[in-house]
Amino acid sequence: MPVDVKLQRVLSQVPITALEFSDLPSGKQLVLAGQDNEIEVFDTEARQLICKFRIFDEQTVHGLSILPTAGDSPGKLLIWGAKLIAIVSTDGLDTGRVPSVVATATAPDWIYSGAFSPYDRSRACLVTAHNEAVLIRYEEKEGQIILEEVIAPARPGLYSASLTWLAADCVLVAAGTVFGEILVWKAWTGVGRERLHELLYVLTGHEGSIFGVDISPSYTIIGGRQVRLLATSSDDRTIRIWDISEKTDAIEQTNSHFSTARETGFGGDEANPTLGSRPPVALAMGHLSRIWGVKFSAATEPGILGTKNTLDIYSFGEDATTQCWKMEFHAENVTEIQEEKNILTGTLTLRGIYPLHEGKHLWSRAVSSSGNKQVIATGGADSRISLIEAHMTESEATSLPNFENASTPSVLVTVDIPKPSDETPQPKKKRQEIIGQYDFISDRELVAATSHGRLLLGTARAATLEWKEIQVEEVLHQDVERTYVLKQAAHGIAVLGATSGSVLIYHLVTDRLFRVASLPGKIVGITCLSTNIQREASGAKSLDILVHLYGASNPTWLKLSATTGDLLGQVEVSGLDPKFVTASASTIGQFLMIGSRHGWMSVLAPVGNGYQSVCDIPPRSPDAICAIVALPRSQDSQDRVSFLTTGRDGKFRIYEIVHTESVTNLELLHESSPPFGPMIEGAWFTDGPQPELILYGFRSKCFVVWNETRREERASVDCGGAHRSFSFLPGRSDRDPFFFTFTKTSTLFLYYQRRPMYAALKTGIHGREVRTMTSAYGLTATGAEDTTIRIWEHPEYGTDDAKQMKCLTLIKAHQGGIQRLAWSPLNSATDSGQVDSHLFSSAGSTEFFVWRIRSLRGGYSQLGVTCEGIFDETDVDKDLRIMDFSVQPRQDGIFIITMAFSNSFLSTYVFDKLDGFKVLARGAYTGACLTQVQPLTSLEGIIEASENEMAVLTASTDGHIVTWKIRQVENQQTKQWVLNNVTKVHQNSIKCLALVPASEGQFYVVTGGDDNSLGVSMLSRDIYQPVFRHVCRRAHAAAINGLAVKRVGESLVVFTASNDQRLKAWTVSKDGRICLQADMYSGVADPGDIEILPGQNQSVALGGVGLELWKTSLPG
Amino acid sequence: MEFDLFANVSRVVDLCAAPGSWSQVLSRVLIEGEKFGRAAWQDREARIRQQLLAVLSDEELSEEQKKDVERDLAKQHAESKPREDVKIVSIDLQPISPLAGITTLRADITHPATVPLLLSALDPSYDASKTANTNQSSSPVDLVICDGAPDVTGLHDLDIYVQAQLLFAALNLALCVLKPGGKFVAKIFRARNVDILYAQLKIFFEKVVVAKPRSSRASSIEAFIVCINFRPPPGFSASLEEPLGVGDRLDKLLVERQRQKPIVAQTLLQDPTRGTWDSLPVEPYDAGGEDITEVEAFDETGDDLETTGKHTRWIAPFTACGDLSAFDSDASYRLPEDYVSLPPVQPPIAPPYKRAIQLRNTMSGGAQK
The missing domain is CATH 2.130.10.10 (YVTN repeat-like/Quinoprotein amine dehydrogenase)
Incomplete structure (x- = not known):
């Protein structure tokens, strides 16, 4: 029976190549994104896809421009891709109606830019890659686009163009050429006109191709002068701002500049400066890569800068970052230019860098301004769309930041120490008073101890913290002064540990400070077992703290009343190694888990009246374990108990406690690194049916909050770096407001984030080309040039609308681009759908990894990934690529792995988790690079490999397929691969x-x-x-x-x-x-x-x- | 070199020549009379590798083939004697260091000013003002080579377009300076819509073949399009006002050509061994002489040109050129201990971000040199 195969695309995640904001009359803001041949429409508030529709049959959308609704006249979209043009009516888009393409046409050349005329809503202009202005008219009745005129003063090859309508019959064009020149010219429309174009400027100076140009609105700057600016970005890594305000003496319209026989290409003719050139107003370097685009903040025309005299400019690079710049005109010139003699000059200052995309390239961008709020949208090669609220954290003393002012997403203020009241005894010879220890104890209140022995309660309000001094009884004064640790013990309760050995409790409700214990030694640490981070009362009856004394490994466990803070009793903890220094602890199930400063972990089980260490886990790295957090439970967790640790080695790990009557041990289920660190200070899981993992810590000089589940950064605060005191009070979800206080140069800073300053409108995938895929157990693994491996859940799709791909885990261990991936051929998914299998990956420089992939039981539905083997053959040239490999499992859990190398060699290894890789057989081909290897024995349905009867098939760059058989060589351990048959198939x-x-x-x-x-x-x-x-x-x-x-x-x-x-x-x-x-x-x-x-x-x-x-x- | 590119060639234009590899070859073949190509059979290294395993023994040359090679070599030898009336003009964006016997020009081949520049270089008596309206060279050339490739951006669509524009610019120049029967070789990207490009080149040349040197990496999408026997359509003249690659002139030419083609019914041949009627015999470009059956796939998609992209498409036959024994660029080799790496004749050109690096270094205290 003949087989009939039909194909229908149901899901697509490819680079975002066009973006534009659309503000609807209803007040709703949409983002329109071009992805391949479709436009996707998103609601920025709900961050949801509203609809998508196809524009071209087989052409990617490269750009779009919006004509907003005006009165009865519905809004329209002008869309282009390569030479194709389409016009779409946006009528009813806010009601969710899917728009339709109303007309299409083909331009004479590739299009870089386009815009409707604001003067005549049926006309539009497009600029092509050969500097032509193409004027079109949309005949609504006929539903046709008519190409009216093509105007060009010269036809050099361009890499970028921008246009703006100046009048009903005049368009201003800025064109960036391949060879670093910028042409600024006017196109005059209207058939029968004598003069069709007027060349205003030929701007030179860039030393590489111009990849981005943007014409500003007409701004009024100080002195009342109208200026129009041009921003350009280039291969030469610079951004330049030019004054393109119109002069009276425009250079003569001339074609001789372009047609006489002369040498062209890079490097201008020094002796004869180009006609109409002038130096830029400002120049800056920011990106470490080519700069694809630059944009002015989209002010309403005519833009008035007023007294600020500054402008916001954004640039977008191949390094996949968005950079925010402040353009400041040099003041003395601003007054002088009134005389129209001086050239305008200014300075560009970098204000912020947003690395929100994976891999390389930002192919599309848009800027929206309403009031003081500016939102930037970026679309990457990773198919992600990011929104950035371009607000610079206000720290200038002049502006009064306000916590209640909802317009700014974040505030950073310095907090002064309140002057001591007169009653407080003044210390005599002491140094300046500074705030030493502090922590949040509720969602607004912070307790702080000063170096002068005062205890302060701060309430976050308006512009700063409102301080109140906590009454310290005379007898406790010494203890407060010697406070070494101050921590939240529970909601509304702070615990203080002093070097005197005293443990003090501050209880917020009763505003009472009292001593609960006096321990024999210096307190060097306190670990609160029952809190991770508490914004509100948890409802628990008791709260537990571990107090660590100098020189003692076993901590003192104090049980306190959760309501009053009074001491209920002590629990004995024993059995820790004398060298053990506690860094973190938590109760996980029935166990007490303690992490050490040197990476050790100890499992303590309840014994009689106390806890006894039953098992010590050697360190995975010598760095401190910062936090231990229980994994969310669910019904199917049963008796399995898992927890997560974060460390100062840049990694977080997930363990399961394996507990039988005779043995207690930890099984490592997951180990990976988020894209910050190495100091990962803590973690929590969000509430809700699908908990998400949030990690926080430091990257370089910034404090970072990171959603590991979604792989999105939520905050980045410049605090100076990791080694400092800080207190972090996160919200319930990772998008809620949060406080972060930190000490920098002996000063206390308070940072409040009302909402994340950036978000993903659409989640992305690999940042570079996917090279290999493998699918099994409902999981698809992809390996890409961006050196990462991702594992995806198969998306369920309905009748027409496909869902997005859901990434379950990301593995970043390879140094080079992934060459090949393969799941173990043995199906080891259990009945309950739990996965426990092996994944193999190879990349350049003989990189080869064996991964164990397991479902994490419980409420956290991600995958656990651990590395079980790293190929490290000393006798193999390190520069080789493992082009392909085949895996055959043996009954005993051992894998037989055959690798095809780029130097034409074929090697088979026996891999065992404990013993690593051992050579089984080797073979060599003619010298041609092997590209494929497949086991022939698996054809027989034999999954189990018999080492003496193996056969493989290889293919290579010489177009031949070759079969090989294994042969025992006398007196040699290593077997040999022998050629069986060579067959030519390809050229x-x-x-x-x-x-x-x-x-x-x-x-x-x-x-x-x-x-x-x-x-x-x-x-x-x-x-x-x-x-x-x-x-x-x-x-x-x-x-x-x-x-x-x-x-x-x-x-x-x-x-x-x-x-x-x-x-x-x-x-x-x-x-x-x-x-x-x-x-x-x-x-x-x-x-x-x-x-x-x-x-x-x-x-x-x-x-x-x-x-x-x-x-x-x-x-x- | 399967195409005997340099046979009967004495006047050559080399576009986008820097760092000058083609020009170097040209200068050595045409001026110094060296031999290339199949002479590579004598590559000792390659022979040893072949004999190592005798894998390719069935590909060992038969007596007849050996004679062929020898005849070819002799022919090439004769042809590659220093020739009379040799003229080589090399053009590139970057200055090319002078090579003996070669006229070098710094120019952008996509720039209109380059045509008169090239014409005057080929024919010193050329005067743009006198020969107004004609861009045809009075002293045409035998071969136009374009090895130019843009700095790829990573946006595949755009890179393919820019590469095609480079090819059209070279073709525009070629149409001005090429003799009827001349050859045109240009770099192409084997990617989306390359079949449209092939079809367009077929308008001007009798034979169009895409060739990929084995020394080019398998992962590379770069290849060469080799166009043989220049025969412009009747009435066609190269025009600067209407360059190819912009507008729909090429599309129109294609439609015209398609229309003029005789309608030939395709003949199905019965396969004598299997008795099926499925295989159309195809002109074998890879005359391997082995019993590989070349089959033409039955198209059951039911699509016609209208639905598959509204363009005339044609896939040029592919040939891997260079010998199997030549170095495999994908393979990794261990270099001999005494291997001395030779510096390229011309060092890499200054990148546009050179100054950016310098500036960064200056700002960071100039520590890095």
Whole structure:
């Protein structure tokens, strides 16, 4: 029966190539994003996708411009991609109606910029890559776009262009050329006009291609002068601001500049400065990469700078960062330029850097201004859309920051120590009083101890902390003065530990400070077991604190009343190693878990009246364990108890307590590093049915709050670095307001964040090309050039709207781009859907890792990842690439791994978790780079590998497929791979390969080549000789990088992905007859791999620059 | 070199020549008379590797093939004697250090001013003012080479467009200076819509083949398009006012060409061994002589040109050139202990961010040198 294959794209995550804000009359703000050939519409407030619609058949959207609704006239979108133009009506977009394309046209050349005329709503202008202004008219009745005129003063090649309408018949164009020149000119429209263009400026100075230009609105600066500015960004890593205000003596319209025979290219003619050039107003360097774009804050025209004399400018780089700049005009010039003699000058100052995207490139950006609020949207190659609220944390004394003022997302103030009241005895010879220890004890109140022995209660209000001095009884004065530790013990209760050995309690409700214990020794630390972070009363009856004395490893456990703070009793803790120095502790289930300053952990079990250490876990690193946090429980956690630790080694880990009658031990389930650190100070899980993991700590000079589950940064506060006192009071969720106080140069700072200053409107994927994919157990692992591995849950999709891909974990351990990934062929998913399997990954420089992937039981539904093996063969050249590998598990849990190297060698290793890699066999090919290796024995349905009867098939860059058999060599430990058969299929490199068993003792080898060909060879199973070799030479217009094969009855269904961006489906009949079944445009450039995802309706995943999911008509 | 590029060639234009590798080859072949290409068979290293395992023994040259190679070599030898009337003009954005016998120009090939510049370099008597309206060279050349590639941005669409513009700029120049029957070689990106590009080049040349040197990495999308036997469509003249690559002139030409083509019914041949009617015999470009069956896939998508992108597409035959024994650029080699790496003839050119690095160093106290 013939097989019929249809393909339908159901999900796409590719680079965001166009962005624009749209403010609706209803007050709602939308973001329109161009992703491949579609526009996606998001609500910025709800951060939700409202709708998406297709613009072009097979063309990426490169830009869009909005004509807002005016009166009865509905709003319109002007959209372009390459040469194509489309106009879309936005009528009813706020009511959720999906807009439709009302007209399309083709421009004579590639388009860089476009805008509707504000003077005549049916007209628009576009600028092409050869500096042409293309004027179009939209005939509403006919639903047609008419190309009216093409105007160009000269046609140099451009990399960027920007335009603005000056009048109903005049457009101002700024064009950045490939060779670093900027042309500023006017296009005069109207048929029959004598003069169509007027060249205003040729700006030179950039030393590389101009990648970004932006024309400012007309600003009124001090002195009342109107100026129009141009911002440019370039390959030379600079941003330049130019004054392009109109002069009366515009340079002559001339073509001779462009047509006489002269040498061109980089490097201007020094002797003859270009006509109409002038120095920039300001110049700055910020990005460490090429700068793709630059934008002015979008002020309403005419913009008035007023008395500030400053402007906000944003730049967007290949380094995937957004940078905020302040442009300040030099004041003396501002007055002088009234005489129109002086050239305007100014300074650009960097105000903020936002690294919110993965990998490289920000391909699209938009700026929205309303009042003082400026929002920047950026779209990356990682398909993420970020929103940045461009507010600089106000710290200037002149501006009065206000906690209640909702317009600013954050406030940073310095807090002065209140003057002591007269009754307080004044110390005589003491130094200046500073605040030593402090901590928040409620959502507003902070308790602080000063170096002069005063205890202060601060309430966060308005611009600062409102201080109140806490009454300290005479007898406690000494203790307060010698306070070494001050911590929140529970909501409304602070605990103080003094070097005198006293433990004091401050109780907020009764405003009482009292001593609960006097211990024999210096208190050097207090750990509160029952709090992680408490904003409100927890309802617990008792609260538990561990007090650590100098020189004693076993802490003193005090049990206090949670309501009054009074001492209830003591619990004995014993059995800790004498060298153990506690850094963190928590009760996990029935156990007490203590982490040491040197990375050790001790599990203490309840014994009689106290706790006894039953197990010491050696350190994974010699750095301190900062926090121990229980994992959220759920019903299916049963008796399994897991917890998380954070450390000063930049890692966090998740353990499960393995407890039987005889043994108590910890099993490491997960170990990874967030993109900050190495000081990871703490963690918590958010409330709700789907708890998220939030980590906080330090990166360089900043304090960082990071949502690990979503992989999004929530805050970054410049506090000077990790080594300082601080107190952090987070909100219930990671988006709630929070306080952060810290000490910097003996001064107390208070930071309040009302809302995150940046957020993801759309979550992203890999920041660079996906190179390899592997799918099993409902999980798809992807490996990319960005050196990361991600594991995704198969998205469920309904009838039409696909959900986003949900990333369950990210592994960043490789130094180079990932070459190949493979799941262990053994299906080890348990009945309950819990995954416990192995994933293997290879990359350049002979990197090879063995990963254990497990479901985390309980309420936290991410995956646990631990590394069980790192390939470290000393006799292998470190520069080699492991091009491919095959894995065969043995019954005893040992893996047989065969690796294909770029130096034409083939090596097989026996891998055991404990013993690592041991050579089993080696072989060498002709010198051509091996690209593929597959075990032949697995064809027989034999998953278990027998070491003496192994056979593999390899493919290489010389276009040959080769079968190998293993052979024992006399007197040698290492076996040998011996060539069995060599078969030519392709002209050069075989880039992808699949083995599929056929009937009658034969099997298919399906190959895709760099030579555009699809090969189908039939080999016999017994001697591995070819039966036939069929090659379809022009299967694609470019190299075939990936293929996936599914056997349906007697036929094969083959999916191929190529650099020509076509996804094709083929059927291959038993006799090798090849039929093309489907030929679809794909938005994934440079595809690396294609994978069939098992499921009810079989779908195909395509990975490259982005990811796509295609639904097939094949049954599951 | 499978295409005998330099046979009967004496006048050459090399576009985007820096750092000058083609120009170096040209100068050595045409001026100094060295031999290249199949001479690489004599590469000792390669032979040893082949013999190591005798893997490719079935590919060992038959007597006949050996004779062919020798004949070719002799022919090439004869042809590569220093030739009369050699003229090589090299153009690049960056200054090219002078090579013996080569006229070097610094120019942007996409710039209109480059045409008169090139014409006057080819023919010193050329006077732009006198020959107004004609950009045809009075002294045409045999071969135009364009090895130019843009600094890729990473936005694939844009990079492909810019590369195509570079190719069209080179083609524009070629149309002005190429003899009928001349050759055109240019770098292309084998990526999206490259089949449209192939179809467009077929308008001007009899034979269009895409060739990838084996010394080029498999992962690279770069390849060369080799266009042989220049024969512009009747009535066509190169025009600066209407350069190719902008506007729809090429599309129109294509449609015209398509229209003029005789309609030929495709013939299905029955496969004698299997009795099926599925395989269309295809002109084998890779004459490996092995029993690889080249099959043309049956198209059952039911699509016509209208639905597959509204463009005329044609996939040029692919050929991997260079010998199997040549160095494999994907492979890793261990260099001999006494290996001395030779500096390139021309060092890499100054990047545009050179000054940015200098400035950064100055600002950080100039510690780094």
